[in-house]
Amino acid sequence: xxxxxxxxxxxxxxxxxxxxxxxxxxxxxxxxxxxxxxxxxxxxxxxxxxxxxxxxxxxxxxxxxxxxxxxxxxxxxxxxxxxxxxxxxxxxxxxxxxxxxxxxxxxxxxxxxxxxxxxxxxxxxxxxxxxxxxxxxxxxxxxxxxxxxxxxxxxxxxxxxxxxxxxxxxxxxxxxxxxxxxxxxxxxxxxxxxxxxxxxxxxxxxxxxxxxxxxxxxxxxxxxxxxxxxxxxxxxxxxxxxxxxxxxxxxxxxxxxxxxxxxxxxxxxxxxxxxxxxxxxxxxxxxxxxxxxxxxxxxxxxxxxxxxxxxxxxxxxxxxxxxxxxxx
Amino acid sequence: xxxxxxxxxxxxxxxxxxxxxxxxxxxxxxxxxxxxxxxxxxxxxxxxxxxxxxxxxxxxxxxxxxxxxxxxxxxxxxxxxxxxxxxxxxxxxxxxxxxxxxxxxxxxxxxxxxxxxxxxxxxxxxxxxxxxxxxxxxxxxxxxxxxxxxxxxxxxxxxxxxxxxxxxxxxxxxxxxxxxxxxxxxxxxxxxxxxxxxxxxxxxxxxxxxxxxxxxxxxxxxxxxxxxxxxxxxxxxxxxxxxxxxxxxxxxxxxxxxxxxxxxxxxxxxxxxxxxxxxxxxxxxxxxxxxxxxxxxxxxxxxxxxxxxxxxxxxxxxxxxxxxxxxxxxxxxxxxxxxxxx
Numbered sequence: 001x002x003x004x005x006x007x008x009x010x011x012x013x014x015x016x017x018x019x020x021x022x023x024x025x026x027x028x029x030x031x032x033x034x035x036x037x038x039x040x041x042x043x044x045x046x047x048x049x050x051x052x053x054x055x056x057x058x059x060x061x062x063x064x065x066x067x068x069x070x071x072x073x074x075x076x077x078x079x080x081x082x083x084x085x086x087x088x089x090x091x092x093x094x095x096x097x098x099x100x101x102x103x104x105x106x107x108x109x110x111x112x113x114x115x116x117x118x119x120x121x122x123x124x125x126x127x128x129x130x131x132x133x134x135x136x137x138x139x140x141x142x143x144x145x146x147x148x149x150x151x152x153x154x155x156x157x158x159x160x161x162x163x164x165x166x167x168x169x170x171x172x173x174x175x176x177x178x179x180x181x182x183x184x185x186x187x188x189x190x191x192x193x194x195x196x197x198x199x200x201x202x203x204x205x206x207x208x209x210x211x212x213x214x215x216x217x218x219x220x221x222x223x224x225x226x227x228x229x230x231x232x233x234x235x236x237x238x239x240x241x242x243x244x245x246x247x248x249x250x251x252x253x254x255x256x257x258x259x260x261x262x263x264x265x266x267x268x269x270x271x272x273x274x275x276x277x278x279x280x281x282x283x284x285x286x287x288x289x290x291x292x293x294x295x296x297x298x299x300x301x302x303x304x305x306x307x308x309x310x311x312x313x314x315x316x317x318x319x320x321x322x323x324x325x326x327x328x
Numbered sequence: 329x330x331x332x333x334x335x336x337x338x339x340x341x342x343x344x345x346x347x348x349x350x351x352x353x354x355x356x357x358x359x360x361x362x363x364x365x366x367x368x369x370x371x372x373x374x375x376x377x378x379x380x381x382x383x384x385x386x387x388x389x390x391x392x393x394x395x396x397x398x399x400x401x402x403x404x405x406x407x408x409x410x411x412x413x414x415x416x417x418x419x420x421x422x423x424x425x426x427x428x429x430x431x432x433x434x435x436x437x438x439x440x441x442x443x444x445x446x447x448x449x450x451x452x453x454x455x456x457x458x459x460x461x462x463x464x465x466x467x468x469x470x471x472x473x474x475x476x477x478x479x480x481x482x483x484x485x486x487x488x489x490x491x492x493x494x495x496x497x498x499x500x501x502x503x504x505x506x507x508x509x510x511x512x513x514x515x516x517x518x519x520x521x522x523x524x525x526x527x528x529x530x531x532x533x534x535x536x537x538x539x540x541x542x543x544x545x546x547x548x549x550x551x552x553x554x555x556x557x558x559x560x561x562x563x564x565x566x567x568x569x570x571x572x573x574x575x576x577x578x579x580x581x582x583x584x585x586x587x588x589x590x591x592x593x594x595x596x597x598x599x600x601x602x603x604x605x606x607x608x609x610x611x612x613x614x615x616x617x618x619x620x621x622x623x624x625x626x627x628x629x630x631x632x633x634x635x636x637x638x639x640x641x642x643x644x645x646x647x648x649x650x651x652x653x654x655x656x657x658x659x660x661x662x663x664x665x666x667x668x669x670x
Contacts, residue, residue: 007338016486020345027549070410090590098645101443102398102442102443103440103441103442103443103444106440106441106443107442107443111437111441113441113443113445115409115445116448118410119576120406120438120446122433122434124429124433127429127430127433127434129399129402130399130400130401130405130406130434131402131405131406131409132406133403133406134402134403134404134406134407134408134409134410135406135407135409136406137403137406137412138406138407138410138411138412141389141407142359142360142411142412148406156429157539160398160426161398161399161402161429161430164396164399164400164402165398165399165402166542167394167396167398167399168394168396168399168403171394240502243513268633294514324444325439325440326439326446326478326479327439327479327502327503328439328446328449328480328501328502
């Protein structure tokens with residue numbers, strides 16, 4: 001399964017959009033936080049978990065999804081939200097805690113919900129799986145189309161919720177795909193010290209379902225494997241477990257000193273940055289022109305700038321609105 | 329006790345039967361309602377509250393789950409957000425420890441996190457209460473634990489009429505509802521059963537509004553506020569007190585969230601005295617909340633300090649004499665009056 005030219009352009013555009021957004025956020029994040037770093041200060045307060053480096057997983061999977069499909073994401077959700085088509089203005093405004101944000105400032109960057117494109121998050125490790133499995137059950141019970149994808153980190157595969165949800169999806173043969181982003185770190189603890197198996201795809205055997213490992217942080221390889229899994233789910237053949245090797249170019253959160261990284265790791269990760277690699281392949285193998293890519297990159301930068309402007313220009317929520325929307 | 333005069337030929341149901349009837353009636357008219365939980369299918373629920381459903385609606389809509397509370401309660405959240413109206417059963421409320429994230433971080437918060445754009449219409453049924461020597465992990469009430477956390481409505485019926493109406497209301501609510509039923513009221517003979525819970529239940533579907541308490545016995549001298557099985561203790565205590573020429577009013581909370589503070593305040597404004605009966609732990613719980621509702625509103629109505637008859641702050645013991653020593657009872661309520669009147 002090879003992506004079409006349009007799909008390749010879409011994948012590249014969204015990778016660049018996500019990266020550009022996070023680069024911009026990471027600059028704005030430190031406004032008001034220097035010289036003394038206090039997470040509560042500045043236009044973007046609180047924890048900030050960047051996904052840069054992990055864009056290939058989001059686009060390789062979401063290229064196969066439409067708005068009616070369901071995605072649940074994690075505390076590190078920006079790339080997946082963008083690839084799923086979450087409204088960028090409202091998403092960035094939410095990150096800024098503005099009244100125009102997805103939830104009017106109630107959720108924040110770990111709690112991005114856009115029901116129009118069936119996107120939801122949980123900031124608790126592995127707890128996006130249950131809701132994704134339930135959404136898949138909902139579609140199966142009603143005979144409605146749609147596949148649910150839960151994204152999680154490799155650390156989440158050691159949570160009990162992972163086991164429960166995988167077993168449930170498998171025993172009920174639901175249209176569900178579990179996608180593990182293996183960035184090899186759970187904050188400061190390496191996967192080798194936390195996980196009894198080198199690759200989580202082998203855990204699929206415990207549920208009697210197919211498991212795949214995709215090496216290389218390669219959007220095209222992820223596209224291919226995810227495409228098969230999603231087609232399988234759509235056909236009613238049940239769930240698949242996919243683990244994708246990827247890299248977290250930033251720390252766990254902004255302000256993370258990353259002292260746990262071995263010497264030279266960051267340099268190697270940046271040398272393997274998937275965006276320049278994809279760019280080179282589009283030029284060399286897929287007949288894209290330099291002008292096309294420059295135009296796509298410019299469009300992404302403009303889109304991010306517009307979203308940031310929208311967020312900055314938006315009003316703060318009325319404080320008393322904190323007391324609303326507790327119940328439907 | 330529902331305020332209706334029960335004729336001898338009128339149909340009486342147990343709480344278990346009335347819960348199952350509400351579920352069946354709603355499943356007939358709303359195809360998005362389905363039930364998930366451990367042993368709720370073929371067995372009909374350990375406490376009988378799903379009996380007959382699988383025969384009528386089949387195993388797709390009456391779905392036995394693996395022993396995976398985190399998995400299937402989390403799944404119910406996702407199904408609810410996707411347009412279904414799932415009902416899940418947590419067999420014993422004590423088991424919330426293995427699945428509370430799905431309950432309080434997902435179920436209770438996703439409406440808020442969506443800014444009100446999402447509905448999470450689901451019902452979490454769970455059994456509460458002890459008194460039958462099931463030990464400290466199968467006998468708790470934990471009303472306060474659930475009611476404390478925002479984003480979930482919480483109901484706790486004391487009789488079959490309210491049980492049916494509250495269930496129907498819960499099934500039609502667009503927000504999550506925790507439905508806490510007391511094992512000692514279910515009408516399952518093997519658990520020992522409070523006969524007062526089995527009352528006349530109309531066959532037609534009806535709702536009991538969530539968030540409305542009810543004065544189930546009127547009186548002048550003291551207000552006894554309770555919920556679930558405690559209401560029956562309170563009514564028995566009121567009978568005893570009446571023989572002492574003390575007129576006790578009994579308020580059945582029926583819902584904890586929203587809490588009907590107005591009904592509590594109106595009753596205490598009339599009687600001037602308040603006893604709260606709660607089988608949940610004494611401290612930081614429902615009993616304190618009920619008292620606070622009164623005293624922070626108008627301290628002047630009180631003629632005496634309020635008294636709590638609640639479970640002492642200890643894990644629930646196994647030995648029958650120990651457990652019975654700890655549980656609220658009509659005699660303890662009468663003693664609370666004596667303390668208050670002294």
